[in-house]
Amino acid sequence: MAIPKVEELRVSVASEPNMFTGAVPKADWQDTFTEFKEGNFAYPAKPEMVEYHGFPNSRIWSPDEDDWKLPDGWEKIILDGLKERLGKFRSLKLYMDICVRCGACADKCHFFLGTGDPKNMPVLRAELLRSVYRNEYSVGRKVLSKMLGNRPMTVKVLKEWFMYSYQCTECRRCSVFCPYGIDTAEITMMMRELLHLVGVGINWILEPAANSNRTGNHMGLQPHTFKQNIEFLVDDVKDITGIDVTPTFNRKGAEVLFITPSADVFAEPGIFTFMGYLLLFKHIGLDYTLSTYASEGGNFGLFTNNELMKKLNGKMYAEAERLGVKWILGGECGHMWRVLHQYMDTMNGPADFLEVPKSPITGTVFKNAASTKMVHISEFTADLIKHNKLKLDPKRNAHRVPTFHDSCNPARAMGLLDEPRYILDAVVPKWHEMNENCIREKTFCCGSGTGLNTGEIMELRMRSGLPRANAVQDVHEKYGVNCLANVCAIDRATLQPLMEYWIPPTGDDPMATTDVNVIGLSELVGNALVMDGEIENRDQGLRFEELVTDDTEG
Amino acid sequence: MKLQELLSKNRDTILADWEDVVLGEYAPETFRIFKKQKNKFANPIGHKTTTGLAELYDVLCDEDDKEIATPALVEMLKVRALQPISATEAMSFLFEIKTLVRERCEKQGMDKLYKEFLAFCVRVDATALAMFDIFTNCKHRVFMVRINELKTGRHIITDNAKCSAQLVRENMEEDK
Numbered sequence: 001m002a003i004p005k006v007e008e009l010r011v012s013v014a015s016e017p018n019m020f021t022g023a024v025p026k027a028d029w030q031d032t033f034t035e036f037k038e039g040n041f042a043y044p045a046k047p048e049m050v051e052y053h054g055f056p057n058s059r060i061w062s063p064d065e066d067d068w069k070l071p072d073g074w075e076k077i078i079l080d081g082l083k084e085r086l087g088k089f090r091s092l093k094l095y096m097d098i099c100v101r102c103g104a105c106a107d108k109c110h111f112f113l114g115t116g117d118p119k120n121m122p123v124l125r126a127e128l129l130r131s132v133y134r135n136e137y138s139v140g141r142k143v144l145s146k147m148l149g150n151r152p153m154t155v156k157v158l159k160e161w162f163m164y165s166y167q168c169t170e171c172r173r174c175s176v177f178c179p180y181g182i183d184t185a186e187i188t189m190m191m192r193e194l195l196h197l198v199g200v201g202i203n204w205i206l207e208p209a210a211n212s213n214r215t216g217n218h219m220g221l222q223p224h225t226f227k228q229n230i231e232f233l234v235d236d237v238k239d240i241t242g243i244d245v246t247p248t249f250n251r252k253g254a255e256v257l258f259i260t261p262s263a264d265v266f267a268e269p270g271i272f273t274f275m276g277y278l279l280l281f282k283h284i285g286l287d288y289t290l291s292t293y294a295s296e297g298g299n300f301g302l303f304t305n306n307e308l309m310k311k312l313n314g315k316m317y318a319e320a321e322r323l324g325v326k327w328i329l330g331g332e333c334g335h336m337w338r339v340l341h342q343y344m345d346t347m348n349g350p351a352d353f354l355e356v357p358k359s360p361i362t363g364t365v366f367k368n369a370a371s372t373k374m375v376h377i378s379e380f381t382a383d384l385i386k387h388n389k390l391k392l393d394p395k396r397n398a399h400r401v402p403t404f405h406d407s408c409n410p411a412r413a414m415g416l417l418d419e420p421r422y423i424l425d426a427v428v429p430k431w432h433e434m435n436e437n438c439i440r441e442k443t444f445c446c447g448s449g450t451g452l453n454t455g456e457i458m459e460l461r462m463r464s465g466l467p468r469a470n471a472v473q474d475v476h477e478k479y480g481v482n483c484l485a486n487v488c489a490i491d492r493a494t495l496q497p498l499m500e501y502w503i504p505p506t507g508d509d510p511m512a513t514t515d516v517n518v519i520g521l522s523e524l525v526g527n528a529l530v531m532d533g534e535i536e537n538r539d540q541g542l543r544f545e546e547l548v549t550d551d552t553e554g
Numbered sequence: 555m556k557l558q559e560l561l562s563k564n565r566d567t568i569l570a571d572w573e574d575v576v577l578g579e580y581a582p583e584t585f586r587i588f589k590k591q592k593n594k595f596a597n598p599i600g601h602k603t604t605t606g607l608a609e610l611y612d613v614l615c616d617e618d619d620k621e622i623a624t625p626a627l628v629e630m631l632k633v634r635a636l637q638p639i640s641a642t643e644a645m646s647f648l649f650e651i652k653t654l655v656r657e658r659c660e661k662q663g664m665d666k667l668y669k670e671f672l673a674f675c676v677r678v679d680a681t682a683l684a685m686f687d688i689f690t691n692c693k694h695r696v697f698m699v700r701i702n703e704l705k706t707g708r709h710i711i712t713d714n715a716k717c718s719a720q721l722v723r724e725n726m727e728e729d730k
Contacts, residue, residue, distance in 0.1 A: 113598060114598070466633070497703055500702060
């Protein structure tokens with residue numbers, strides 16, 4: 001396929017109406033303007049949130065107004081920030097220099113495929129920053145500036161950065177196809193960091209990040225509320241199974257500290273996943289504790305800047321050290337695992353005060369976590385199944401026909417590909433893979449990651465999620481798939497609306513919102529677990545739905 | 555030659571031209587990718603457009619009362635209902651078929667088939683009304699998705715995060 005070169009893009013990229021902005025540019029893409037309208041941008045951060053983080057230039061502003069009230073000398077602030085980061089991060093310098101514009105990434109981005117906006121081609125999104133970089137640093141920049149596609153830092157450029165760095169979920173699918181291994185997500189991260197230097201950021205990232213810093217979780221749940229919510233879930237588990245799964249909190253000397261996204265404690269369908277964890281730990285008699293301080297796996301620092309990412313990641317380890325646990329078990333989360341596998345070690349590691357994780361049930365030593373000392377719940381569960389330590393009845397999930405959505409970060413950032421599939425094989429009678437172009441390393445993002453899971457951009461989320469929804473539609477039609485299993489809290493929150501739009505309900509149930517419901521993998525585990533002392537002929541799933549039993553089969 | 559015969563014989567070329575009109579609304583380099591990439595997973599918009607137009611064309615060419623809301627057409631309109639363009643812009647592609655067919659008629663010296671052409675245009679217009687219903691249903695669906703998010707509590711995760719304790723505090727402040 002002929003992929004356009006940057007030179008061609010520059011001339012023709014916007015000679016037709018832009019499907020995202022609705023603008024009808026007439027000139028070179030560098031000379032076209034980005035139009036902000038209600039619905040195509042996430043709301044800017046409130047001044048108090050900016051101030052909370054100690055970020056500069058807090059103010060009330062709105063992207064759809066011409067004047068963004070940028071501070072005096074903002075261009076210098078940005079360029080100095082870029083210089084500092086080029087010196088600090090060798091990867092950034094490399095990514096700025098080595099792209100040959102081969103275009104291999106151009107049609108791999110879900111935002112491009114769902115919006116048709118060429119500036120969402122990863123190569124061009126990165127060019128928004130590269131053009132400024134070259135203007136400052138390339139040889140011959142003064143003479144051949146325009147020909148080389150260089151451009152100075154202007155308000156127009158800044159607005160493009162804001163528009164398109166917040167139309168990237170840092171999912172890294174493009175990087176899988178890049179022959180040079182350029183991680184375009186890191187370019188997005190740098191653009192966001194630079195924007196924060198002049199007080200340009202979105203509220204749905206800075207507020208959760210502030211909450212995480214203050215109360216330990218992005219919901220802002222205070223310790224007693226966090227504990228109470230879990231107690232509600234414990235009651236539900238008791239009602240459904242007859243089993244008392246009461247966990248402990250902040251208990252010193254526990255073997256394992258369990259950390260999961262706080263969304264699992266608070267909202268559907270994550271709470272059902274959490275109930276699955278509780279049953280699993282009870283089933284194997286794990287010596288674990290929860291923490292009301294490290295009550296969040298998600299790291300909104302990753303979406304903000306490297307300092308905040310380090311700080312939030314550090315809280316988990318500080319708590320593990322304080323409690324004196326041996327190692328950390330992590331729940332079904334997305335970006336927690338990217339931070340852990342790609343950045344933790346150089347930011348806060350190695351965690352020498354912890355032990356190399358060893359399953360107390362099977363004796364398996366997780367050497368892959370020798371430095372971070374943190375094991376993924378799916379690795380842990382798959383190992384239990386492998387050693388035949390779980391009593392499972394997959395028939396209990398016979399009402400579910402899942403497909404598996406590889407969440408971007410566990411799949412591409414830590415290589416968690418086979419463990420979830422191994423678990424699915426054991427806990428459901430049958431499940432079906434989506435098309436090979438849409439799974440494993442090549443998985444398509446939910447379209448709402450990195451802080452873009454906010455309601456004011458719902459239509460954008462539905463557009464960017466189209467490639468994922470399209471693949472689910474296919475297995476739904478072919479095999480009657482009726483649930484979408486995954487291992488990420490943001491997926492659980494955002495794939496559900498995506499399914500509701502793209503796969504609306506067709507049955508008789510007036511309460512149904514879609515034909516494909518989203519489900520955490522551990523919920524399926526929890527449903528399949530046959531617990532000692534459980535209610536005879538347990539007939540309810542963790543959502544209080546009817547389970548297939550021998551009687552109902554009869 | 556009857557119009558019906560012309561429509562049948564020229565199905566592929568008219569459809570190709572029609573597809574160019576629809577995908578031509580995107581920027582040129584997007585058009586190139588959306589037009590050429592035939593893998594439906596690598597190019598959902600291109601695929602939904604191609605299959606949607608084909609089913610729509612067959613509906614228009616069929617003189618019997620066929621169901622207009624075919625699955626692929628609904629999918630195509632779902633895509634268009636999400637794009638930030640006006641309803642007029644989203645739907646106008648349908649009327650392009652009149653121009654495309656008339657041009658074919660003229661080329662082949664079939665100008666005198668105006669009565670048949672008129673009947674074809676009536677079918678297009680009737681289809682337009684049905685398509686507006688599909689389109690507005692899609693828009694309605696987006697709003698329902700948003701409402702469901704609020705009803706189920708997922709908005710707590712997906713919108714400005716507020717814990718219950720914070721809400722209680724705010725209520726207390728409001729009551730003061």
